[in-house]
Structure formats: structure tokens, C-alpha cells
Amino acid sequence: EVVLTQSPGTLSLSPGERAALSCRASQSVNNNYLAWYQQKPGQAPRLLIYGASSRATGIPDRFSGSGSETDFTLTINRLESEDFAVYYCQQYGSSPRTFGQGTKVEIK
Amino acid sequence: EVRLLESGGGLVQPGGSLRLSCEASGFIFSAYGMTWVRQTPGKGLEDVAVISGSGSSTYYADSVKGRFTISRDNSNNTLYLQMSALRAEDTAVYYCAVSRGFLGAFFDYWGQGTLISVSS
Numbered sequence: 001e002v003v004l005t006q007s008p009g010t011l012s013l014s015p016g017e018r019a020a021l022s023c024r025a026s027q028s029v030n031n032n033y034l035a036w037y038q039q040k041p042g043q044a045p046r047l048l049i050y051g052a053s054s055r056a057t058g059i060p061d062r063f064s065g066s067g068s069e070t071d072f073t074l075t076i077n078r079l080e081s082e083d084f085a086v087y088y089c090q091q092y093g094s095s096p097r098t099f100g101q102g103t104k105v106e107i108k
Numbered sequence: 109e110v111r112l113l114e115s116g117g118g119l120v121q122p123g124g125s126l127r128l129s130c131e132a133s134g135f136i137f138s139a140y141g142m143t144w145v146r147q148t149p150g151k152g153l154e155d156v157a158v159i160s161g162s163g164s165s166t167y168y169a170d171s172v173k174g175r176f177t178i179s180r181d182n183s184n185n186t187l188y189l190q191m192s193a194l195r196a197e198d199t200a201v202y203y204c205a206v207s208r209g210f211l212g213a214f215f216d217y218w219g220q221g222t223l224i225s226v227s228s
Contacts, residue, residue, distance in 0.1 A: 033212065033214075035214035035215075037215075043220070044203055044218035044219060044220055044221055045153070045203075045215070045218055046218070047214060047215060047216055047217075050214045056216070088152075088153060090153075090214060090215075092211070092212055092213055092214050093212065095167070095211045095212075096155055096167075096169065096211075097155050097211065098154075099152055099153040099154065100152075101152050102152065
């Protein structure tokens with residue numbers, strides 16, 4: 001199976017700063033089928049990005065995804081208070097679908 | 109508005125059984141694949157069981173194969189997960205999630221989750 005490794009484990013930033021979250025795959029992700037989700041405490045994950053770079057409906061344009069093959073990045077420009085959460089990447093190009101272990105973005 | 113409402117969670121003894129339900133609304137239920145995803149602090153997020161829109165295709169994680177059964181009632185817009193021979197390691201929050209396809213698809217929407225605790 002494709003193992004996804006997210007880094008860093010925790011990112012401490014201030015509102016207004018830019019966050020760059022990494023997701024590395026143990027092998028190439030077919031068709032760049034890579035998604036990003038946001039999860040806040042006590043809530044279900046929410047889809048942010050699919051296909052490595054396409055924003056889901058209703059997602060602000062300060063969220064952007066990039067990358068291909070084995071290296072992917074989620075960038076959050078101008079962090080807002082509601083963006084402090086845990087972020088997961090998921091690959092859906094190979095079976096089984098797999099998730100990274102998450103990156104927590106916390107307020108510095 | 110898409111809504112997914114899970115129910116059926118709770119405390120169960122090892123070896124016991126439980127059935128989870130997920131009532132869906134706000135989309136054409138039969139047109140979408142559905143997945144039960146579980147989340148634990150140790151193992152993170154993982155697909156448990158997947159079913160195609162028609163119900164004709166299913167997939168199970170190796171860890172639950174032979175013990176869990178996924179099914180759906182498209183006439184009542186409800187997804188099920190029958191869980192038997194439960195083990196301590198099945199303890200998790202279980203989410204139902206919607207995807208546009210079977211296995212090769214991301215999750216557009218998730219339910220709020222239901223907690224399963226397997227303990228004596």
C-alpha cells in the first residue's frame with residue numbers, strides 16, 4: 001500500500017502567516033489522486049483539495065494544493081483563526097486508499 | 109444540503125456485535141459510493157468497508173474481513189455496517205463518508221461520527 005508521511009507533525013504559526021504542509025508518498029500517486037482534509041476537534045474531516053490542486057466547493061482561495069508523483073504540499077496563505085486544525089492528506093489512486101498521519105497547525 | 113447521520117455506536121464487550129446506520133439526505137444516494145472510515149489516536153484514519161452505489165461491489169480492510177458486513181438500502185437512503193466478533197482494536201470513531209465512485213475516489217462529505225468502544 002502507499003504510505004503517506006506528513007511533515008511537520010505540528011506547525012506553530014501566528015494568524016496572518018503562511019503555512020506549508022508536506023505530504024510525501026512511498027510511491028508515485030496514480031493520476032495525482034491526492035486529497036487534503038481539515039479536521040477540527042470533535043468534528044468530522046472536511047474536504048479541502050482533491051486531484052492535488054483542485055479546491056472543493058466553498059473552500060476559500062487562501063487554501064491551495066500543489067505537487068505531483070510523490071511530493072505534495074498544502075499551502076494556507078494568511079492564516080485565519082478558523083484555520084487552526086489538523087490536516088490530513090489522502091491518496092485515492094491505489095487500493096487501499098490511505099491517509100497520512102496528520103499535521104496539526106496550532107496558534108503560536 | 110448533504111446530511112449524514114450515523115447511529116448505533118456504544119460500548120460492547122469483546123466478541124460482541126453491533127450494527128451502525130448512516131441516514132443520508134441531500135443527494136442522490138444510489139449514485140454515490142459509501143465508505144465506513146474509522147479513526148483512532150494510534151492508527152489514524154483508515155477505510156474499513158466500501159460499497160458501490162448499486163451495492164453490487166464491496167471492499168473490506170483485511171483487519172475486518174469476515175467480521176464486518178457493509179450494506180445499503182437505496183430505497184431508504186441508509187448505509188449499514190454490521191460488526192461482529194468485535195475486538196479491542198476495533199475501538200474507534202466510525203464515520204460514514206460519500207464518494208463519487210467506488211475505491212478510486214475522495215470523500216466529498218463525512219458524517220459526524222459515532223464512537224465504538226470494545227471493552228469488558
